[in-house]
Amino acid sequence: MTSCDEALRQFNQAAERMGLDPDVRKILSQTACEITVNFPVKMDDGELRMFTGHLAQHNNVLGPFAGGLRYQEAVDRDDVRALAIRMTWKHAVLGLPFGGAVGGVDVDPSRCSPGELERATRRFTFGLGGNIGPEYGVICPELGTDEQIMAWILDTYASTMPPHERNLCRHVVMGKPATLGGSAGREQAAGHAIVIMLDEWARHEQLDLGQATFFIQGFGATGSWAARLLAERGARLLAVEDDSGAIAHPDGIDPGDLDSYARLRGGIDGYPKASPTDRAGFLSTRADIFIPASPQKPLTRDCASMLKVRVVAEGADALTDRETDGLLRERGVQILPDLLCHSGDTIVHYYEWLQNRRSERWEAEEVSSKMRRRLLSVYEEARGIAAELSTDLRLAALIAGLRRIETAYLKRGIFP
Structure with missing residues (x-):
């Protein structure tokens, strides 16, 4: 069973248990968009090497596609697809106004110099083009990436924008250095x-x-x-x-x-x-x-x-x-x-996005307090569903998220 099969198995189990609307179930069973980018990078020794990167965007009914970018050797479309599906669930469970997406580049970052990683990051960002954006597709660190990678993505993306809009797009990435708009409290x-x-x-x-x-x-x-x-x-x-x-x-x-x-x-x-x-x-x-x-x-x-x-x-x-x-x-x-x-990073990334969007900066104590209130709320909600349906906490949490997505679709309807 692939990682994507396992993610869909959990989804189908929750959908059956809660009686998820059949049309919503069909929509959530597939990703909205998948992109593969093959791009050249000049290595330090002068050799040209081809890299492959993927971006899976699963669903955005609750808000912009959002999720991590991982640098991992042999990462493939199935890996990022499964992770994107899980990000949709996680954002919905936590009550965050995001959909789910994940990107991955087939590279072992430990075998690349900082210069090679920078060139690969910038070229992949450029290759994604309009598939990312502060109000459409937002990126944060994941396995093998960090705040420096986010800074390079931000700079590359901003460089493609008109000069008068460049300071309006800081929230295209989350988990960036504090001096570029990163949130206090993210490390812990x-x-x-x-x-x-x-x-x-x-x-x-x-x-x-x-x-x-x-x-x-x-x-x-x-x-x-x-x-x-x-x-x-x-x-x-x-x-x-x-x-x-x-x-x-x-x-x-x-x-x-x-x-x-x-x-x-x-x-x-x-x-x-x-x-x-x-x-x-x-x-x-x-x-x-x-x-x-x-x-x-x-x-x-x-x-x-x-x-x-x-x-x-x-x-x-x-x-x-x-x-x-x-x-x-x-x-x-x-x-x-x-x-x-495993939701602390996800919540603080949302708070960073919100602070950038509002041109605000919150102290670490405020970030911590807001995160605690949100987590206690979703934990009690999941416990309530677990008792209501006589199920375990994992399935109950997923059902809580699916109920939010289902409500959004039933209220909005399907275009046209």
């Missing part, structure tokens, strides 16, 4: 959203989060911030895994100290204040909470069978499939799904 947003969801889950479960234990797979921005914010509440980090290896300590690991070490060394391997462990030992850690936050390490059925936790808080998108979900539920493990848990 993904980790913060996980902790907000865990706070609320723990309150319903009558668990003192300050006494909880947890372990994390993936120690980039999402994982490290989630760990630090949980540690501030008194929770204890027992084990961590990243691409360099896995470590554990029964008395706990200081997330801030580990983050400083990982930034300096390029990974957690060799951290002197914890012991190395293998993957089986890491996954078998007995704790209250497991946070998988590495998009390149899906949670398979074999992985799920080793877990000894109360809840899995998904810190990346599309980490599980039907079998894994079923096994976790059979074993009594609760799931805080990616549609809710």
Whole structure:
């Protein structure tokens, strides 16, 4: 089953459960637009190399197409199509006025110089032409891209606009540097959203989060911030895994100290204040909470069978499939799904778009407060639907989003 098949399987399951309007279901079963761009880039050694990029725009009934751009070797149209579908659901679940889109370029950014990445980014942006725009198709960072990539896209796009309109299009990209209109609070947003969801889950479960234990797979921005914010509440980090290896300590690991070490060394391997462990030992850690936050390490059925936790808080998108979900539920493990848990970046990107559009700048405290209120609202909505339909939180959250899309179509009608 491809990633797109899995996304549509979840959609069809939710559509059946809620009784989604059949015409709306037909529309949402396909992408609105898909673009492939083959473009030349002059490499540092003078060689001309052809690159391939894709953009899938799934649906925009709620607002402009919006989603991430990933730089990943061998990324293809099926990958971006599946991710674009999921972005439609996520924006709808969160009540954001965006549709879903995702782009991808077949490139390993670690094998390119900064100059080569800049030229590839600018050429791909130019190739997309009118398929992106601040009120039509908005781009944000994803796997393999960052605020610098967003800055190059913004500059390239603005250069194609008439001079008097160039400062009106900053919101064509989100997740850009603060000096170019990026939002305060973005760096910690993904980790913060996980902790907000865990706070609320723990309150319903009558668990003192300050006494909880947890372990994390993936120690980039999402994982490290989630760990630090949980540690501030008194929770204890027992084990961590990243691409360099896995470590554990029964008395706990200081997330801030580990983050400083990982930034300096390029990974957690060799951290002197914890012991190395293998993957089986890491996954078998007995704790209250497991946070998988590495998009390149899906949670398979074999992985799920080793877990000894109360809840899995998904810190990346599309980490599980039907079998894994079923096994976790059979074993009594609760799931805080990616549609809710991995949403901090998405929400703050919307706030950045809104600030640019209004020529405003919000302080980090305001961004954080707005995000918390939104997340608590959608979490309670999903819990209500889960109780109403006797279903799990993942399906309930998706149904909440589909209800918003269905309402929009039924009110607007179909042209002509």
